[in-house]
Amino acid sequence: MNVNAIFTAPAKVSRRSLLRAGVAAGGGFYLSARLVGAARAAVAGAPAVAGPPLNAYVKIAPDGLVTITAKNPECGQGIKTMLPMLIAEELDVDWKDVRIVQAMNDPATYPRQIAGGSTATPTNWDPMRRVGAAGRQMLVQAAADGWGVPAAECSTTPGVVHHAGSGRSATYGSLAARAAAVPAPKLETVTLKDPKSFRIIGKPTSNIDNPAVVTGEPLFGIDVTVPGMKYAVFQKCPVFYGRCMDANLAEIKALPGVVEAFMIEGGKDLAGLSSGVAIVGESWWHANRARAALKVQWDEGPMADHSSAGYAAQAAALAARPPQFNIRNDGDVEAAFRGAAKVVEAEYAYPFVSHAPLEPQNCTAHWTGDKVEIWAPSQNPEPGRQLVAKTLGVKPEDIAIHMIRSGGGFGRRLSNDYMVEAAAIARHARLPVKLVWAREDDMRHDLYRPGGFHYLKAAVDSSGKVIAWKNHFVSFGADGKFINAAEYAATEFPARFIPNYQLDASLIATQIPTGPMRAPRSNALAFVSQSFADELAHAAGRDPLEFQIALLGEPRIYGEKYSREGYDSGRMLAVLKLVGERSGWGKRQLPPGHGLGVAHYFSHLGYFAEVVEASVADSGKVKVHKVWVVGDIGAQVINPSGAVNQVQGAVIDGIGQVLNARITFENGRTRQSNFGDYPLIRMADAPPVDVHFLITDNPPTGLGEPALPPAVPALCNAIFAASGKRIRSLPVDTAMLKKA
Amino acid sequence: MAYTITINGKARTVDADGDMPLLWVLRDVLDMKGAKFGCGAAFCGACTVQLDGTPVRSCQIQLSKVGTKAVVTIEGIAATPVGARVQAAWMEVDVMQCGYCQAGQIVAATALLTRTPKPTDAEIDQAMNGNICRCATYNRIRAAIRKAAGIAETAGA
Numbered sequence: 001m002n003v004n005a006i007f008t009a010p011a012k013v014s015r016r017s018l019l020r021a022g023v024a025a026g027g028g029f030y031l032s033a034r035l036v037g038a039a040r041a042a043v044a045g046a047p048a049v050a051g052p053p054l055n056a057y058v059k060i061a062p063d064g065l066v067t068i069t070a071k072n073p074e075c076g077q078g079i080k081t082m083l084p085m086l087i088a089e090e091l092d093v094d095w096k097d098v099r100i101v102q103a104m105n106d107p108a109t110y111p112r113q114i115a116g117g118s119t120a121t122p123t124n125w126d127p128m129r130r131v132g133a134a135g136r137q138m139l140v141q142a143a144a145d146g147w148g149v150p151a152a153e154c155s156t157t158p159g160v161v162h163h164a165g166s167g168r169s170a171t172y173g174s175l176a177a178r179a180a181a182v183p184a185p186k187l188e189t190v191t192l193k194d195p196k197s198f199r200i201i202g203k204p205t206s207n208i209d210n211p212a213v214v215t216g217e218p219l220f221g222i223d224v225t226v227p228g229m230k231y232a233v234f235q236k237c238p239v240f241y242g243r244c245m246d247a248n249l250a251e252i253k254a255l256p257g258v259v260e261a262f263m264i265e266g267g268k269d270l271a272g273l274s275s276g277v278a279i280v281g282e283s284w285w286h287a288n289r290a291r292a293a294l295k296v297q298w299d300e301g302p303m304a305d306h307s308s309a310g311y312a313a314q315a316a317a318l319a320a321r322p323p324q325f326n327i328r329n330d331g332d333v334e335a336a337f338r339g340a341a342k343v344v345e346a347e348y349a350y351p352f353v354s355h356a357p358l359e360p361q362n363c364t365a366h367w368t369g370d371k372v373e374i375w376a377p378s379q380n381p382e383p384g385r386q387l388v389a390k391t392l393g394v395k396p397e398d399i400a401i402h403m404i405r406s407g408g409g410f411g412r413r414l415s416n417d418y419m420v421e422a423a424a425i426a427r428h429a430r431l432p433v434k435l436v437w438a439r440e441d442d443m444r445h446d447l448y449r450p451g452g453f454h455y456l457k458a459a460v461d462s463s464g465k466v467i468a469w470k471n472h473f474v475s476f477g478a479d480g481k482f483i484n485a486a487e488y489a490a491t492e493f494p495a496r497f498i499p500n501y502q503l504d505a506s507l508i509a510t511q512i513p514t515g516p517m518r519a520p521r522s523n524a525l526a527f528v529s530q531s532f533a534d535e536l537a538h539a540a541g542r543d544p545l546e547f548q549i550a551l552l553g554e555p556r557i558y559g560e561k562y563s564r565e566g567y568d569s570g571r572m573l574a575v576l577k578l579v580g581e582r583s584g585w586g587k588r589q590l591p592p593g594h595g596l597g598v599a600h601y602f603s604h605l606g607y608f609a610e611v612v613e614a615s616v617a618d619s620g621k622v623k624v625h626k627v628w629v630v631g632d633i634g635a636q637v638i639n640p641s642g643a644v645n646q647v648q649g650a651v652i653d654g655i656g657q658v659l660n661a662r663i664t665f666e667n668g669r670t671r672q673s674n675f676g677d678y679p680l681i682r683m684a685d686a687p688p689v690d691v692h693f694l695i696t697d698n699p700p701t702g703l704g705e706p707a708l709p710p711a712v713p714a715l716c717n718a719i720f721a722a723s724g725k726r727i728r729s730l731p732v733d734t735a736m737l738k739k740a
Numbered sequence: 741m742a743y744t745i746t747i748n749g750k751a752r753t754v755d756a757d758g759d760m761p762l763l764w765v766l767r768d769v770l771d772m773k774g775a776k777f778g779c780g781a782a783f784c785g786a787c788t789v790q791l792d793g794t795p796v797r798s799c800q801i802q803l804s805k806v807g808t809k810a811v812v813t814i815e816g817i818a819a820t821p822v823g824a825r826v827q828a829a830w831m832e833v834d835v836m837q838c839g840y841c842q843a844g845q846i847v848a849a850t851a852l853l854t855r856t857p858k859p860t861d862a863e864i865d866q867a868m869n870g871n872i873c874r875c876a877t878y879n880r881i882r883a884a885i886r887k888a889a890g891i892a893e894t895a896g897a
Contacts, residue, residue: 210831210836210839211831213843214846216817220776225771283760284764285768288780358776358838358841360777405838407840408840436777438780645834645880675783675784675872680874683865683878
């Protein structure tokens, strides 16, 4: 999907928002809010474009228990815990009295049910608190009406309304029925708490599903069980877009434990339904075992001659020719090169990368007549419903999707290919079916983070100032249009910070499926521009941290302040200087062989600067000793426990990409198959990560992504500091780092 | 054919193929979903269970090879004081992000602390290196193991 479409600036509720209240089933009081966010209305001169509606559903029972519906998919980012914290805070209830239930996919009630783009915090911070505050206001009004006193004389402590003058108090539970009859206030008029009095927001709060996780209760998509259910595997062509022509189905069907085997024709869209062979078994093991005997005649199609080596050769050829198109051109780089004190040229490259969430793709589908019920661990279920409807000719309203916790997303589950496969297989088999991909299916049929090639040239003047920066970006796509998640924005740093700046691009045609991966684009572009900036610092004979501070210059704001295109260099300067202090940059005697590397990056509205301490063994093996992170995500860290966890995970994820991550293609297929040839980072390679949030007077923003991008170049820069060897291609080549 | 194996202290009779891996016996035959499928090749550790106290990858253990060895899964890990402490430490430290690998991590950590009550950092690395956490909660896994073992947290970690 287009990541731009899921990017949203901090939202405020507009006057078109609607709050409804009433008597809840089983007694008590419910609040249902249809919140229309005026996402961009705050920007001077910009038209007030209504943002997406963001709904909430809260119930207060007569016994005082508060049930909050978690509307977004949970994939480990902690949203199921965090969004209810916002409501509970302003409602003023004890967290222990809050119960959280997961919503179904229900676009009519809860639009924007998506886990992507670190968007949930900026879009929900204001509206969700207003829903809670409105509920509190109605409970206070109900108490005041009952006591015949002005509401303004009443106050609350968690779950209780008080009237100091008369010494009376009443629990929310006892007031719930009466509150249901109080007219609902306008959301934009309710009074929010002074953050100083927060009891829940800003307090480390454990993930709501922890008890189920530590006891092994069924929780994830792969754990779903439906009565009468059978288990399926789906063998697709190893070559992307290849088609199944024939298979030894009779032989497969005769194998023990096999219930059914059949071909699925599939469509053209790889993010849709692929062509392949489905095997349905009494257990997943039976179905998967039968694959060993499967013989398929494939039409490998037009991708069969594609390879990583071929792409590298095409990139080199394209780099030698004038670029196909320009993205940005400020000043005159060529003139600046002619007058420069020092000119540096370098080629950078990074590979395709797989998301590899630990829970393999899976989905369960159960047809009743023309209607289908689906249990999907998806980050983005509604497009899946539309895909099933379109592909299988079903009415969207006849498709019900349960949003099930995902065992990791990282962007992979923004696509719903497994969902349409499960629905197609279950319909053909006339049985409830749980489809589970083997790890090899997952690795070979990902929508990969795209690789890329950068041909850079930059110049510094005699004072060490960067005066020119030119990049010929060789990427993938056709006709000036990048493939998904490969784009290079004209506003990406260091654009606007260098007077002579030229960004050009050329594209290699491919149909390798690609998609957003955690911090899409930034996870690759930060490596290139922050490593090259470090090269320039060394070429200029300057300290890398001082050089980076000088490159940011005086604090200033470019573009819309809270937008992807915006940049507040004052915020970045502050985190950069602070991470220098916290890591002891330039102040500490490092152990022999250790080096420090620094990098910063702005993505998904977060400003992050990171320092890595690393060493390189004689064998070339890289050891990361510690990482320091300073992040600015605004005025409030909503759940500090989840926040630190997200940052530590993102940083170690980035380090793992530097050390290990590479997908290569040969004969139109992915070479890697499992964690043996595509290793993920393990405990022994995971450094301690010191996390500090710099609190600033800006709206709170999300954390799923922005801590990752700087970790990649910070480690590469530390490797240079430790070994004198510059990493210009990922993952690191330990043979190159080996001491002679 | 029918096999009787001991799972979490209870004898369970399972009618399944002898070469069916214990992971799929647990998940698809006995409907115990705690042990997770991650790779099917002993790379990731998501399916870790204990066999007579030793952490093993249940995707690699055939049903017919279990014999009289005691199988302990995440569902039964709290039966020992060490297992209960590990489970409690995981909650207190709030280790989880997606949570998918954590059953395997807890089973492996319990085996470690049962054998080595006060492990060094190197012993923790060695014992836990077979268990991948894709969310990379390694800082907290280490902290939770130290907490369960009663080892003071070192500064800066």
